[in-house]
Amino acid sequence: MVKAWVLSAIRRYQAGGGSKRYFNLECNFTPTCSEFSAQAIEKYGLRKGIVLGYRRICRCNQPDNPDRIFDPLK
Known part of the structure; x- marks a missing residue:
């Protein structure tokens, strides 16, 4: 039940614009x-x-890192 709530919160955060909207940052x-x-x-x-x-x-x-780093879940 808590797991579903946390995943739902993450999805709402993403749908709302994520780090770009909420923190004015882009994920590296x-x-x-x-x-x-x-x-x-x-x-x-x-x-x-x-x-x-x-x-x-x-x-x-890291604002000094202009490139995106491919780092998938293992």
Whole structure:
């Protein structure tokens, strides 16, 4: 139940414009950090998925990095 709520919140965030709208930033990664987090939660469950998503977000939004980094969920 909590897992479904968190995934729904991520999808609403994405539908609303994501980091570009809410933080005026663009994700440095493909897939985006929110998509990576959603995939991690779906694949590994809520606890591990949130940890993986948090680690990814901590590496993102480096304004001096103009290129997107391909970093799929493994």
